[in-house]
Amino acid sequence: MQGKTEDTHIKRMANLLRQGATLTDLSCPACGSPLFRLKDGSLWCGKDEKKVVIVKEGEEPPKTTSNKSMETLEATLLAKVQDIQGKIERTENVDELSKLSTALSELLDSLEKVKRMKKS
Numbered sequence: 001m002q003g004k005t006e007d008t009h010i011k012r013m014a015n016l017l018r019q020g021a022t023l024t025d026l027s028c029p030a031c032g033s034p035l036f037r038l039k040d041g042s043l044w045c046g047k048d049e050k051k052v053v054i055v056k057e058g059e060e061p062p063k064t065t066s067n068k069s070m071e072t073l074e075a076t077l078l079a080k081v082q083d084i085q086g087k088i089e090r091t092e093n094v095d096e097l098s099k100l101s102t103a104l105s106e107l108l109d110s111l112e113k114v115k116r117m118k119k120s
């Protein structure tokens with residue numbers, strides 16, 4: 001029952017608000033639902049019913065870790081780009097070629113984003 005689930009979700013959110021939680025403009029990285037800030041300052045996803053940790057800009061800067069994970073991500077993406085590039089060279093199937101090109105362009109977009117995030 002889709003409607004019913006949505007209903008309990010809304011009720012749960014209303015309950016959180018009654019308990020003094022505030023609605024934030026952040027969304028859950030897992031399900032995309034709006035997040036609540038509980039009175040103890042932690043973020044809560046009303047849909048997943050669990051605490052969510054989001055590292056905000058300017059807040060607790062684990063810069064080294066975050067940069068390191070960006071490096072790893074970038075390396076992974078680059079490896080995939082090379083992988084797909086090789087497949088594109090080998091394939092003679094038009095459908096596959098089109099799929100590979102889409103994947104490649106998405107990967108390149110992601111790479112751009114990672115690069116921008118590293119800079120900021």
Ligand SMILES: [Zn+2]
Pocket residue numbers: 028029030031032033045046047048
């Ligand atoms: Zn969630």
